[in-house]
Amino acid sequence: xxxxxxxxxxxxxxxxxxxxxxxxxxxxxxxxxxxxxxxxxxxxxxxxxxxxxxxxxxxxxxxxxxxxxxxxxxxxxxxxxxxxxxxxxxxxxxxxxxxxxxxxxxxxxxxxxxxxxxxxxxxxxxxxxxxxxxxxxxxxxxxxxxxxxxxxxxxxxxxxxxxxxxxxxxxxxxxxxxxxxxxxxxxxxxxxxxxxxxxxxxxxxxxxxxxxxxxxxxxxxxxxxxxxxxxxxxxxxxxxxxxxxxxxxxxxxxxxxxxxxx
Numbered sequence: 162x163x164x165x166x167x168x169x170x171x172x173x174x175x176x177x178x179x180x181x182x183x184x185x186x187x188x189x190x191x192x193x194x195x196x197x198x199x200x201x202x203x204x205x206x207x208x209x210x211x212x213x214x215x216x217x218x219x220x221x222x223x224x225x226x227x228x229x230x231x232x233x234x235x236x237x238x239x240x241x242x243x244x245x246x247x248x249x250x251x252x253x254x255x256x257x258x259x260x261x262x263x264x265x266x267x268x269x270x271x272x273x274x275x276x277x278x279x280x281x282x283x284x285x286x287x288x289x290x291x292x293x294x295x296x297x298x299x300x301x302x303x304x305x306x307x308x309x310x311x312x313x314x315x316x317x318x319x320x321x322x323x324x325x326x327x328x329x330x331x332x333x334x335x336x337x338x339x340x341x342x343x344x345x346x347x348x349x350x351x352x353x354x355x356x357x358x359x360x361x362x363x364x365x366x367x368x369x370x371x372x373x374x375x376x377x378x379x380x381x382x383x384x385x386x387x388x389x390x391x392x393x394x395x396x397x398x399x400x401x402x403x404x405x406x407x408x409x410x411x412x413x414x415x416x417x418x419x420x421x422x423x
Contacts, residue, residue: 164262164282167275168244172260177284178239182232183208184224185243188264191276191401192241195285195292203235210403227251233258241279264400268332269300272400292402299408305338306415312339313360313387316394317370321352333397337411355383362418363387368394388418 165171182203183189189208192201203221204214219235222228224246232240237259242252244265255261262282264275273293280289312334314324324330325343334341342360343350352358363384365372377389392414396407 164278166262166278167265167271168263170261170263172239172262174239174260174282176238178282180235180237180239181283182221182235182237182240182259184221184227184241185246185264186210186224187395187399187401187403188241188243188275188279189214189401190399190403191279192283194402195280195283195288197283197285200283202237203232225251227255229254229258239282266329266400267327268329269336269404272329272404273297276401292405296404299405300336303336303408303411305336306412306419307338310339310361310418311342311359312362312364313342313358314364314366314392314397315352315370315372316349316366316368318372318376321355322349323352325350329400330397333407333411337415355380358384360384360387363389364392364397365389366392366394366397368398390414390418 162174163171164174179200180202181192181200183192183201184205186205186208189204190210193211193214201218203219205222205224206220207224208214219231221231225248227247229251232255240255240259240261242261242263244263252261252263262279266272266275273296276289276293280286314330314334316322316324323343325346325348326341327347331341339362342358363380365376372391380389393410395403396410
């Protein structure tokens with residue numbers, strides 16, 4: 162069976178995959194949520210959902226530094242990765258071991274396609290179809306509660322890194338009705354001088370950098386008029402089955418910000 166991934170590479174699977182290595186946390190959780198378990202033999206140390214898998218599956222390193230020999234020892238018949246999360250060097254080495262299927266995701270449509278394609282590949286098409294349909298309905302019913310407010314979404318400190326256009330998080334921000342202050346830039350730019358920006362709302366993501374209360378005080382000096390809020394990075398950036406929880410969360414934080422700004 163031939164399967165084409167999201168970077169337009171085609172892999173050949175002789176049989177249904179029975180030994181899968183997943184290199185992306187959000188996709189690992191998706192595999193669990195569509196009913197796989199024993200079929201997944203290896204995951205990264207950042208694949209924290211479901212938590213039990215960190216104890217029962219072989220950990221093959223991180224998303225950026227995969228232990229190639231450990232993956233080899235697992236004798237996988239399928240490896241699932243992502244163009245942004247995993248390095249080109251690791252993926253090229255892993256292709257010598259087993260077929261590698263890659264996702265490449267910039268928006269909700271890409272995420273839904275990824276789930277559909279993987280579901281078909283691993284024999285869970287019906288389960289995936291229901292999941293994708295549920296997520297689509299939720300987002301279609303989600304009407305932006307906020308409009309014309311600018312937002313700055315930070316994911317790192319020292320140096321500060323922001324989220325700009327051409328990212329999945331940017332797509333989620335737009336669906337919430339925000340104007341991204343970094344829309345004229347791409348991906349995750351280093352922000353040398355935050356004082357040049359003037360957002361109405363500042364989001365501090367829970368991942369990958371663990372922002373704390375002390376950072377709000379620090380940033381409030383730079384943005385005295387902005388509403389500064391911690392946000393759940395998983396619900397903004399995990400493009401798998403966790404999207405089932407995102408819309409309800411977006412509604413809640415948008416309501417909170419609207420109330421605070423009245």
